[in-house]
Amino acid sequence: STRTPVAPPRPGGRGQTYRPGARRRPGQIVAAGFVVAVVLGATLLLLPAASTTAHRPTILEAVFTATSAVCVTGLTVLDTATQWTTFGQVVIMALIQVGGFGVMTLASLLGLLLSRRLNLQTRMVSASATRSVGLGDVRTTLVGIGIVTAVVEGATTLVLAGRYVVSYGEEPLRALWLGLFHAVSAFNNAGFALFSDSLSSFATDPWICVPIAVAVVVGGIGFPVILELTRSRRRPKSWSLHTKITLAASAVLLVVGGAFVTIAEWTNPATLGPLDARGKILAGFFQGVMPRTAGFNSVDTGAMNNGTWLGTDVLMFIGGGSGSTAGGIKVTTFMVLFVVMWAELRGDPDSVLFGRRLAPAVQRQALAVVLLSMATIAVAAITITSTSPFTSDEVLFEVVSAFATVGLSTGITAELAPWHQGIIIMLMLAGRLGPVTLGTALALRERQRLIRLPEGSPIVG
Amino acid sequence: STRTPVAPPRPGGRGQTYRPGARRRPGQIVAAGFVVAVVLGATLLLLPAASTTAHRPTILEAVFTATSAVCVTGLTVLDTATQWTTFGQVVIMALIQVGGFGVMTLASLLGLLLSRRLNLQTRMVSASATRSVGLGDVRTTLVGIGIVTAVVEGATTLVLAGRYVVSYGEEPLRALWLGLFHAVSAFNNAGFALFSDSLSSFATDPWICVPIAVAVVVGGIGFPVILELTRSRRRPKSWSLHTKITLAASAVLLVVGGAFVTIAEWTNPATLGPLDARGKILAGFFQGVMPRTAGFNSVDTGAMNNGTWLGTDVLMFIGGGSGSTAGGIKVTTFMVLFVVMWAELRGDPDSVLFGRRLAPAVQRQALAVVLLSMATIAVAAITITSTSPFTSDEVLFEVVSAFATVGLSTGITAELAPWHQGIIIMLMLAGRLGPVTLGTALALRERQRLIRLPEGSPIVG
Ligand SMILES: [K+]
Numbered sequence: 001s002t003r004t005p006v007a008p009p010r011p012g013g014r015g016q017t018y019r020p021g022a023r024r025r026p027g028q029i030v031a032a033g034f035v036v037a038v039v040l041g042a043t044l045l046l047l048p049a050a051s052t053t054a055h056r057p058t059i060l061e062a063v064f065t066a067t068s069a070v071c072v073t074g075l076t077v078l079d080t081a082t083q084w085t086t087f088g089q090v091v092i093m094a095l096i097q098v099g100g101f102g103v104m105t106l107a108s109l110l111g112l113l114l115s116r117r118l119n120l121q122t123r124m125v126s127a128s129a130t131r132s133v134g135l136g137d138v139r140t141t142l143v144g145i146g147i148v149t150a151v152v153e154g155a156t157t158l159v160l161a162g163r164y165v166v167s168y169g170e171e172p173l174r175a176l177w178l179g180l181f182h183a184v185s186a187f188n189n190a191g192f193a194l195f196s197d198s199l200s201s202f203a204t205d206p207w208i209c210v211p212i213a214v215a216v217v218v219g220g221i222g223f224p225v226i227l228e229l230t231r232s233r234r235r236p237k238s239w240s241l242h243t244k245i246t247l248a249a250s251a252v253l254l255v256v257g258g259a260f261v262t263i264a265e266w267t268n269p270a271t272l273g274p275l276d277a278r279g280k281i282l283a284g285f286f287q288g289v290m291p292r293t294a295g296f297n298s299v300d301t302g303a304m305n306n307g308t309w310l311g312t313d314v315l316m317f318i319g320g321g322s323g324s325t326a327g328g329i330k331v332t333t334f335m336v337l338f339v340v341m342w343a344e345l346r347g348d349p350d351s352v353l354f355g356r357r358l359a360p361a362v363q364r365q366a367l368a369v370v371l372l373s374m375a376t377i378a379v380a381a382i383t384i385t386s387t388s389p390f391t392s393d394e395v396l397f398e399v400v401s402a403f404a405t406v407g408l409s410t411g412i413t414a415e416l417a418p419w420h421q422g423i424i425i426m427l428m429l430a431g432r433l434g435p436v437t438l439g440t441a442l443a444l445r446e447r448q449r450l451i452r453l454p455e456g457s458p459i460v461g
Numbered sequence: 462s463t464r465t466p467v468a469p470p471r472p473g474g475r476g477q478t479y480r481p482g483a484r485r486r487p488g489q490i491v492a493a494g495f496v497v498a499v500v501l502g503a504t505l506l507l508l509p510a511a512s513t514t515a516h517r518p519t520i521l522e523a524v525f526t527a528t529s530a531v532c533v534t535g536l537t538v539l540d541t542a543t544q545w546t547t548f549g550q551v552v553i554m555a556l557i558q559v560g561g562f563g564v565m566t567l568a569s570l571l572g573l574l575l576s577r578r579l580n581l582q583t584r585m586v587s588a589s590a591t592r593s594v595g596l597g598d599v600r601t602t603l604v605g606i607g608i609v610t611a612v613v614e615g616a617t618t619l620v621l622a623g624r625y626v627v628s629y630g631e632e633p634l635r636a637l638w639l640g641l642f643h644a645v646s647a648f649n650n651a652g653f654a655l656f657s658d659s660l661s662s663f664a665t666d667p668w669i670c671v672p673i674a675v676a677v678v679v680g681g682i683g684f685p686v687i688l689e690l691t692r693s694r695r696r697p698k699s700w701s702l703h704t705k706i707t708l709a710a711s712a713v714l715l716v717v718g719g720a721f722v723t724i725a726e727w728t729n730p731a732t733l734g735p736l737d738a739r740g741k742i743l744a745g746f747f748q749g750v751m752p753r754t755a756g757f758n759s760v761d762t763g764a765m766n767n768g769t770w771l772g773t774d775v776l777m778f779i780g781g782g783s784g785s786t787a788g789g790i791k792v793t794t795f796m797v798l799f800v801v802m803w804a805e806l807r808g809d810p811d812s813v814l815f816g817r818r819l820a821p822a823v824q825r826q827a828l829a830v831v832l833l834s835m836a837t838i839a840v841a842a843i844t845i846t847s848t849s850p851f852t853s854d855e856v857l858f859e860v861v862s863a864f865a866t867v868g869l870s871t872g873i874t875a876e877l878a879p880w881h882q883g884i885i886i887m888l889m890l891a892g893r894l895g896p897v898t899l900g901t902a903l904a905l906r907e908r909q910r911l912i913r914l915p916e917g918s919p920i921v922g
């Protein structure tokens with residue numbers, strides 16, 4: 001009864017392609033869900049019960065905060081620690097959890113649908129059997145993501161709460177709340193913190209920094225990978241190409257990113273300079289993990305040198321794993337393009353990674369995701385820089401941070417003009433939903449070209 | 462007697478590819494030629510006769526100037542107008558002419574070789590007949606480029622010299638020298654000027670700015686295109702795909718670039734602000750033409766707003782036409798990637814432009830050229846920014862300007878540390894020879910993969 005008849009190719013003229021319209025719907029539904037969550041969240045944050053008496057938030061500020069939470073970005077125009085009451089902070093935490101869960105579910109289901117379709121193409125199995133993702137798959141995915149979320153957030157909460165009680169003299173209930181909030185914020189790569197200086201007070205405390213970094217990495221690696229690891233942890237050879245790429249690329253980026261920040265900031269008196277060697281390495285690697293794409297900071301981002309900003313821009317742009325809470329273009333996208341380039345330089349007509357040829361369609365999808373992302377960032381950065389008093393390196397950092405839903409900031413977000421903050425809001429939404437839906441929408445689309453044109457080869461370079 | 466036997470595919474194992482070694486030689490020969498020209502030029506510039514008494518150039522300064530001239534970049538550590546005697550300026554002009562002629566010839570011959578090879582593949586003609594470019598082709602190309610150079614430079618010299626005599630009261634001989642130097646500098650997209658403030662004194666003089674802009678555009682469009690235009694100017698439908706793309710993309714970039722600078726700087730009191738509307742448009746469009754990649758400036762680049770810098774970075778990175786004196790990744794490379802992205806977004810499995818499918822190999826070549834160029838720029842910019850007092854937007858501008866051999870400057874080049882200037886020297890050489898030789902080397906290489914691996918499709922985005 002679930003049979004879906006396959007539509008025959010429509011007759012078409014020159015250059016016409018055949019695309020069923022239904023393919024765009026999942027992205028649109030989720031986008032609508034995000035907007036609803038933002039509106040609901042902003043409304044709650046506007047309630048008197050959400051704010052301390054200090055400052056009544058404007059609608060723009062409430063929408064900005066809600067968008068930042070739902071998109072798990074972490075950029076703020078108001079200080080999370082002092083602006084909001086516990087009720088307001090619970091609203092933010094709930095928005096983070098909804099947004100993170102939503103995007104993980106979306107990306108995982110789209111990925112599942114995609115792999116079914118690819119299996120279909122490869123194995124020539126009857127279309128009706130494997131074409132779509134059934135209710136059973138959805139339930140399994142939801143439950144799986146729920147379990148992973150609960151386990152990681154629970155464990156992180158306990159470690160953090162214990163540390164807050166033992167070493168910082170917090171009351172148990174307050175410590176549990178602090179632990180829970182930062183665990184949720186970390187696993188969902190949200191970067192919101194209940195301290196005005198983010199985690200700067202804990203820069204040299206491995207009992208705070210390490211569990212948070214671990215939660216960030218696990219949350220940012222993606223549910224499809226976690227699922228495969230729990231099922232066949234001891235048989236690395238059986239892992240899918242996606243899992244292998246994600247793990248390898250994440251490991252390389254963590255090491256390279258951490259080493260880069262540590263070395264670049266080693267002597268900076270405003271960041272790592274005053275710390276001892278152990279503290280420099282802990283804080284430097286923490287800051288190298290955060291661009292993938294958590295956005296906590298344990299040293300002052302605004303005081304980092306400009307070269308570290310540029311390097312961090314690159315790390316933030318790449319982001320985390322597909323089907324994760326992280327943002328950016330995703331490590332697989334980056335690796336695909338890198339491997340294509342490498343193959344081209346080696347003179348190899350096939351782009352090979354872990355014993356597999358990368359499908360040409362995947363190469364084009366990666367290119368489309370990266371170029372569109374770059375174009376979005378360039379247009380936003382040029383627009384804001386041209387019409388604001390800030391330098392382009394500050395603006396570029398903020399724009400990349402928003403688009404990759406990182407939340408690191410040189411400190412200019414709150415000082416931007418309202419319409420610039422509006423651009424940042426749109427960047428957060430576009431960056432949260434764009435690459436996910438674009439990448440899978442492109443991959444899922446039916447394709448058929450009825451007439452092929454003659455080939456042409458312009459001179460390149 | 463010119464028959465070249467085609468080597469049979471070598472037996473190979475998994476993933477082995479077959480590549481004849483001889484393919485890399487043209488690039489290496491030309492690179493050696495460039496280095497020889499730099500050494501010779503620097504030696505001449507170190508002669509007492511080359512310098513005014515004011516300052517004796519260091520070896521680094523002489524090498525920097527010679528590299529900048531041979532690579533037709535135009536970045537300077539010493540003021541061309543006051544540092545060098547007329548002898549020194551003649552040396553610089555000769556280096557510009559040699560460098561510009563050399564790179565046009567190289568790119569045109571490689572392009573010719575490439576189109577022969579492509580025709581061979583398409584038509585299945587006997588390999589020995591059309592495989593290589595003979596002496597006759599070389600002579601035709603050299604003579605053709607010589608004629609185009611002489612005609613454009615001669616006409617520009619006359620117009621400029623006339624203007625200098627009539628409106629600026631220069632003596633005829635001096636006016637002719639000024640006209641010749643700037644004509645050579647313009648046609649070769651070198652950007653060297655004999656005035657300390659480049660062309661700022663002539664910002665509102667169309668008789669100076671327009672001929673220079675025309676020479677820049679003609680020089681930057683590429684000999685293959687010029688050749689085809691002179692042969693079949695009235696039959697646009699017969700033009701090659703390369704010519705169509707180059708002309709269309711150049712036109713779009715000129716209009717978009719000019720409009721962007723004009724609008725972005727309209728009210729800037731340090732640049733276009735003081736000019737009347739006509740002057741603003743002339744100077745704004747002049748500054749929009751120069752990133753492709755001449756490097757003259759008629760308004761103060763350092764005083765432009767940061768958004769204009771970022772936008773100019775993009776224009777400089779794209780650069781001019783293949784087989785031209787311009788630098789950058791080239792407009793065809795840019796268009797190929799843009800069209801691939803557009804096709805992907807439209808769901809079209811073929812990337813079509815002007816009625817032709819872009820060959821998949823060309824798509825990968827374009828990707829390799831762009832990614833390697835970006836990586837080079839990113840590494841250089843991050844390195845210099847991390848170790849210098851300048852902001853990353855200033856450094857990025859200078860690095861892109863050097864790599865794309867543009868020569869526009871925010872004014873920091875002369876103040877950089879010696880080893881940073883060394884990086885800039887290497888960037889100029891890499892940017893001048895890299896994309897040209899890389900693009901064609903990739904396209905010319907034999908390719909054959911004996912065993913194909915199974916396909917894999919990681920999730921992207
Ligand atoms: K974040």
Ligand SMILES: [K+]
Nearest residue numbers: 534650755867
């Ligand atoms: K130049």
